[in-house]
Amino acid sequence: MILILSSNLEPTTNEVLMWLNKMNKSYIRVHEDEFFEIKIINKKFFLESYRNSFFLEDISSVWYRRGGGLKFKRETYKNPAVNLNMNEAYHWLEDYVIKKLESKKHINKQRNSKLNKLLVLEEAQKVGLLVPKYFLAENTDDVIINKMITKSYTENIILEAVNENYDGILYTAVVAEHEKKPFFPTFFQDKIEKEYEIRSFYLDGKIWSTAIISQNDKQTKTDYRKYNVQTPNRNVPYNLPPEIEICLTKLFQVLDVNCGSADFIKGKDGKFYFLEINPLGQFLGLSSICNYSLDKEIAQFL
């Protein structure tokens, strides 16, 4: 039995489930608003929510897709001392369930589904990947205008309803002028003159890459996610050089993440620059353009 933890209407999950149906693999899909009670039946761990129930030992593999992972129900007790103690008891039962699940075959883990982008950059350099020079600063004193970019180091780049009715997206942008006042710690990085970008999907040691050629188009020059709907960027199947693939595999291993998307820039200088890893990103768009069938690959792995 495969356990899938995802948000309710997540389209990538739906596609993978269709493949699991085709392969006759049985699965349990857990929604983000689902809370489990931990029970013991016949000396075995049993988990039960309003729509699912299963023995822990029956789970053969786990796909941690989205939605914050497995959540648990807890009772509260009137006596604060009892409550404190019971909370700890809950904690150890939950900890046991999460760690047992992580010890099974899995795609990503509940505990490190979110990566610290700053630490990833340090690890990337350690495994031998080239990273454009960067620093954090509260002013633009050391920023070279038009030669450096700034981008968010948060996982979520969407500002929901930032401006009453509109969501905002934090894109990568070139720094065009100095700021007079100090500001919140901000990420600055050398701007690389790029030939094209590369998005590489990694799953358990295998890599599928796509070249994203956006240089001809001002709208997408610094951030390809600023889509041009009329003439979309050229996205085509691509192979990273083997030495870069080896480094990238090492990086995923060091981070203890076995699935995710990595972004690179191929510079005009011919070098490959590593930018970041997103373990939970959407990848089926590029997968279908390149005919990679990544949804099928995931279903096969589980």
Added chain:
Amino acid sequence: MRYFNLYSSILITKGANRILVSDLQRNNSELQSLELCEIIDEFKTNSIEEVFAFYDDESKEIAQEYLDFLLEKEYGFVTAGDWDRNFAPLSLEYVDYSEISNLFMERNELAIPKNLIQSIDNLQISHLVIFCKGKASLEDFLKLEKDFENSTIESLEVFAPYQTEIDEAFIQHLSQNASRIYNLVFYNCEKEPFKVENTFKFELLFTQQNLKINSCGKVDLKYFDTNIKKVLEAINHNSCLNKKIGIDAEGNIKNCPAMLQSFGNINETSLEDVLLQQNFTNYWNLTKDDINVCKHCEFRNVCTDCRAFTEQTHINKEGLDVSKPLKCGYDPYTNQWDEWSTNPLKQKAIQNYSL
């Protein structure tokens, strides 16, 4: 030295006199000369300078124009020193999880028998097309939507005869309660009951034509669609019949309701059992490369094909009809589109089908 790299999402289909350049990422195709195809081939094994050196001064200019055209269309890019060998070919494999993607039914009434609804669910069919010969009431339509409420059916397309009961209120009511109907055609309609504007959940058409099941199968530019999934399917399978089941008005299960061969009747057998019959899927793998005339046509990878109505000239060793579609007026050897129905060479087949 400079080198031209063709993007792997550009598919070139060579016809007898022309090529079709299909951009599988941007979903469009255009006709070009065989000469362009030759120069692209030369760029695959020679540098740009070497290719230009093959030509005299006058032709060199034309070669340069072709190169400019390829770059302007973003069909490829130029590198210095060598081709960029990290760019990988596009796999032409067709991968799809559905057992059956499409069910095409000819019905005397809109209502669908219970056992059939169960089979549709078991097979996880996503698209259903119903050609209805009898009158369909608003209740019939609402019942149809309800029957598939919790099913894998994503889209319903219905053709039904027009009747006076159908007015704006009828359609409005249906639109408010429909979630799967995406295309609705009322045929045999003398005059539109009201002016159709794009305010409904589905596409709506009233047509004067008296449609019949044998109105299907026309091959025309307007039906051609450049879409990576459809093109990959056409390269590997029959673009009309792959993963399709047809049921005619009498309940006979077929590859297409307009075809003759029946594999059983829904009153006696299930769709699941028919699928297990080995020869049911014989036509699924018949590609345009196997079909007479079409194999030399530049449109073969975007064509809709038709195995129900053909010129009836060629049968292959396996007994499959490999003749050109009857309702195609295109000749890949002259590059002319003519009216198919008046072509003297097609009259015998037209009579055989009583069209």
